[in-house]
Amino acid sequence: EIVLTQSPGTLSLSPGERATLSCRASQSISSNYLAWYQQKPGQAPRLLIYGTSSRATGIPDRFSGSVSGTDFTLTISRLEPEDFAVYYCQQYGSTPPLTFGGGTKVEIK
Amino acid sequence: EVQLLESGGGLVQPGGSLRLSCAPSGFTFSSYAMSWVRQAPGKGLEWVSTLSASGDSTYYADSVKGRFTISRDNSKNTLYLDMNTLTAEDTAVYFCAKGFRSSWRGFLDYWGQGTLVTVSS
Numbered sequence: 624e625i626v627l628t629q630s631p632g633t634l635s636l637s638p639g640e641r642a643t644l645s646c647r648a649s650q651s652i653s654s655n656y657l658a659w660y661q662q663k664p665g666q667a668p669r670l671l672i673y674g675t676s677s678r679a680t681g682i683p684d685r686f687s688g689s690v691s692g693t694d695f696t697l698t699i700s701r702l703e704p705e706d707f708a709v710y711y712c713q714q715y716g717s718t719p720p721l722t723f724g725g726g727t728k729v730e731i732k
Numbered sequence: 733e734v735q736l737l738e739s740g741g742g743l744v745q746p747g748g749s750l751r752l753s754c755a756p757s758g759f760t761f762s763s764y765a766m767s768w769v770r771q772a773p774g775k776g777l778e779w780v781s782t783l784s785a786s787g788d789s790t791y792y793a794d795s796v797k798g799r800f801t802i803s804r805d806n807s808k809n810t811l812y813l814d815m816n817t818l819t820a821e822d823t824a825v826y827f828c829a830k831g832f833r834s835s836w837r838g839f840l841d842y843w844g845q846g847t848l849v850t851v852s853s
Binding site: 656658660662666667668669670674679705711713715716719720721723724725726729 | 739767769776778779782789791792793794810821827832837838840841842843845846
């Protein structure tokens with residue numbers, strides 16, 4: 624089973640700043656099949672990124688994803704007020720379980 | 733517009749059973765894998781189960797294996813999750829989610845709003 628470790632647990636930033644969220648996999652993920660989701664309080668998760676770096680429909684280009692080995696990164700280039708939320712990574716490249724990371728909360732500083 | 737509407741949540745006693753349903757619209761239900769994901773109060777997301785588009789392949793988290801059963805009725809456009817021998821650890825919001833492809837190997841591109849299951853005496 625692949626374990627995904629997200630860091631930091633909480634990121635305190637101001638609007639306009641750059642956010643860098645990390646998701647480290649315990650082993651290689653086939654075809655870099657990793658997705659990122661955003662969740663706001665009381666809402667369902669929303670797909671942001673799939674296949675490590677492809678943006679989902681309607682997702683602004685300030686969101687980007689990358690990978691180096693087993694270290695995946697979600698970058699928000701300039702935080703907008705609506706970007707303050709919890710972000711989860713999920714791998715779908717290896718046999719289930721389709722594990723999620725523990726989440727990173729991006730809060731207003 | 734893709735929509736997923738869950739129902740069937742509620743309060744159930746420990747050891748009890750519950751059936752969740754998910755009614756999708758806006759896409760060809762029979763062409764896509766479907767999953768259930770849960771979120772305990774104040775916690776992160778936990779994948780529960782995935783069912784292939786045809787219904788012939790099922791996958792479960794170890795925490796629910798042997799107690800939960802995922803199924804679908806493509807003729808009725810409905811996804812189900814039968815939950816048995818429930819414990820307090822199963823208390824969570826249960827989300828229905830659409831897979832990107834017909835097999836399990838896909839991200840979840842649309843999610844329902846969730847239904848709350850509370851296991852308590």
